[in-house]
Amino acid sequence: MIMMDKVVKRYNELIALDHFSFEAAEGEIIGLLGPNGCGKTTAINCMLSLLAFDSGDIEIFGEKVHPNNNSVKRRIGLVPQELSIFDKLNVYENIDFYCGLYVSDKTKRRRLVEEAIEFVGMDRYRKFIPKKLSGGLKRRLNIACGMAHQPDLLFMDEPTVAVDAQSRNFILEGIRQMKARGKTIVYTTHYLEEAENLCDRMVIMDAGRNIAHGTVEQLQNQISTQERVEVGVITDESDIESQLEALPNAVSVNRKNDNYMIHFEKQENNISNLIKFIESKDLTYTELSSEKATLSDIFLELTGKELRD
Amino acid sequence: MNIFRMTIYLIIINFKDFGYWFWTLCYPLLLCALFMMTTSNMSNTELEDINAGIENDHPLSEALASIEFINLETMTEDAAVEQMEAGEMAAYVHGDYELLVTESGFNQTVMEDVLTQMQSTVESGIPPQHFDMDASFIDASSQDTQPETVLFYSLIAMIAFYGMFSSIEFISTMQPNLSHMGARFAASPYSKGKLLAASVIGAMALNLFSNTFILIVIIIFYQINLFTELWPTIFLLITANFTGVGFGLILGLVPKINAAAKTIIAIVLIIGLAALSGLMGPPLKQVIDGNLPWINTFNPVARLTDTMYRINFLGNFNDYWSTVIFLAALALAFYTITLVVLRRKQYDSI
Numbered sequence: 284m285i286m287m288d289k290v291v292k293r294y295n296e297l298i299a300l301d302h303f304s305f306e307a308a309e310g311e312i313i314g315l316l317g318p319n320g321c322g323k324t325t326a327i328n329c330m331l332s333l334l335a336f337d338s339g340d341i342e343i344f345g346e347k348v349h350p351n352n353n354s355v356k357r358r359i360g361l362v363p364q365e366l367s368i369f370d371k372l373n374v375y376e377n378i379d380f381y382c383g384l385y386v387s388d389k390t391k392r393r394r395l396v397e398e399a400i401e402f403v404g405m406d407r408y409r410k411f412i413p414k415k416l417s418g419g420l421k422r423r424l425n426i427a428c429g430m431a432h433q434p435d436l437l438f439m440d441e442p443t444v445a446v447d448a449q450s451r452n453f454i455l456e457g458i459r460q461m462k463a464r465g466k467t468i469v470y471t472t473h474y475l476e477e478a479e480n481l482c483d484r485m486v487i488m489d490a491g492r493n494i495a496h497g498t499v500e501q502l503q504n505q506i507s508t509q510e511r512v513e514v515g516v517i518t519d520e521s522d523i524e525s526q527l528e529a530l531p532n533a534v535s536v537n538r539k540n541d542n543y544m545i546h547f548e549k550q551e552n553n554i555s556n557l558i559k560f561i562e563s564k565d566l567t568y569t570e571l572s573s574e575k576a577t578l579s580d581i582f583l584e585l586t587g588k589e590l591r592d
Numbered sequence: 593m594n595i596f597r598m599t600i601y602l603i604i605i606n607f608k609d610f611g612y613w614f615w616t617l618c619y620p621l622l623l624c625a626l627f628m629m630t631t632s633n634m635s636n637t638e639l640e641d642i643n644a645g646i647e648n649d650h651p652l653s654e655a656l657a658s659i660e661f662i663n664l665e666t667m668t669e670d671a672a673v674e675q676m677e678a679g680e681m682a683a684y685v686h687g688d689y690e691l692l693v694t695e696s697g698f699n700q701t702v703m704e705d706v707l708t709q710m711q712s713t714v715e716s717g718i719p720p721q722h723f724d725m726d727a728s729f730i731d732a733s734s735q736d737t738q739p740e741t742v743l744f745y746s747l748i749a750m751i752a753f754y755g756m757f758s759s760i761e762f763i764s765t766m767q768p769n770l771s772h773m774g775a776r777f778a779a780s781p782y783s784k785g786k787l788l789a790a791s792v793i794g795a796m797a798l799n800l801f802s803n804t805f806i807l808i809v810i811i812i813f814y815q816i817n818l819f820t821e822l823w824p825t826i827f828l829l830i831t832a833n834f835t836g837v838g839f840g841l842i843l844g845l846v847p848k849i850n851a852a853a854k855t856i857i858a859i860v861l862i863i864g865l866a867a868l869s870g871l872m873g874p875p876l877k878q879v880i881d882g883n884l885p886w887i888n889t890f891n892p893v894a895r896l897t898d899t900m901y902r903i904n905f906l907g908n909f910n911d912y913w914s915t916v917i918f919l920a921a922l923a924l925a926f927y928t929i930t931l932v933v934l935r936r937k938q939y940d941s942i
Contacts, residue, residue, distance in 0.1 A: 328768075328775075331775075331778075331779040332779075333768050333775060333778050333779060350778075350935075351935070353781035354781075356779060356780060356781040357781045359779065361775065361776055361779045363772055363775050363776065365772040366772065367772035367773045367775065367776050368773070369601075369605055369773065371604060371605045371608040371609065372601065372604065372605065376601065376604070380593075380601050381776060381780075383593025383597060383598070384593065384776075384777065384780035384781070384782040385780055385781065385782075386593075387593060387594065392593070428776070429776070
């Protein structure tokens, strides 16, 4: 459905997209993840043919993207990062305006607008102007404006930024419903837990490049840390860190007061090995917890930085 | 969505905007009030033809009779004096370009201007039947006699171009690199031609509404009759509206400047052009016309001011169509450029 092949986009000396490639299949939710300025929005703008790129190819629905390729544009929706709604139009009018850019038939448009209002749960607010809406409701309106025409492919650029928990859950549930209807969604976000729960596959971007992609499991396999175990141990032994590091599969150990964070490269009996070690030393542990490698670990290891850097 | 629906939305968006109400209605009405305070005798001005007498077989009879705003009658000097004293006639032409008057006033000054110009034309070797009627009768002295007239015509000319504010707003809003809404619009398959048409119709409708309101205030509330030739003036103003909207579209396309900054540029520009055309009083216009006449030849506000003055105050239609064509040509150029730029446009940065 989407094929982006070695796309390069330069702003003078700055390379915003550096031979960036990725593919998305029909009916999947694909996440574009990366820190600010990594090229997520630039990639989306190139796919929407809003931005001219220097080299590479982009095909959507098997056709090359082009500013005047209306057959492709007609099947695409956009939920931009910023609120893109008219302050002077009410909820219904805003949705009708944007839906009207795609749908000329008045009866069909009326039905689609009603469905969009219901989809984002804004029936009570249909006559409200955006100024009267909360931040979360504005975000919902922003989404309704982008998907009212029921596109086959929807680009959602950080749709849950600055949204309260209730609205966020509402939005995420809506996205799942769209996927259930067979829609393809390209989703960018800062919230890794959101991406993990929502996306079928992810593309991790850094400095305009695709540095890793795949499912969460596939991405986990690309990094050295598979499991993190945190243990609290009271001991006077000074070399406890090096002893913990000698455990099977252990890669590194970080100490914080009496707690130790042990990174393991494989998920193989790490907890039982640790407990055996503690018992052999006649020590007691105050707490013990284990966590599989998260997207945050993957991101940190692959890029050397936190996602919000 | 058809053009009509898009136009309605664009009108709603602009109509609810404070900037529209201030710049296209409040500001011109404030200027009107200011002009009325400073030129309180304007309401007494009546735009009537000038009654003049001329001696029998005078060489200028034919030329003077061809001027639309002069009612010329052949008579003796005694009869003329009698009529002038009765207030029925402004002036009497006799002898060698001599003008007999019994009082001074606007009509007498206009007659004197006419005679002076005819004399200078004849002295330059041009026969009286080839007198150039174009522009001659609104020279500096007659405008100086009725400065408030020029102020109001200049004000009306200025507001006729105010459609540019709406079109700047419309086009800037639909540019992805200038507005968030623009990204959505550009990503959609909606026709740029339809957008352009809706923007033009919407901006024209809004500005014609505000123009009409201001003219009603001037004519009914202030009791100033500036329009003896109403329909030709309306046609001229509609043409100017069309040009103003086109200029706003061009300005709206300029990248990297937001709509608010463009509106300020437009305000400064239009006030500057209006000042050159007489909005701040005729002296500046006289200096420009005397020393750098080409400026006001290409100044659409000055062209519109002069033409409205000529057709309504002097009954002179000589430059009417050239002004209409000048404004229409500008508009055509603006719209063509806008459409070409809008189509196939992608952006270096968003």
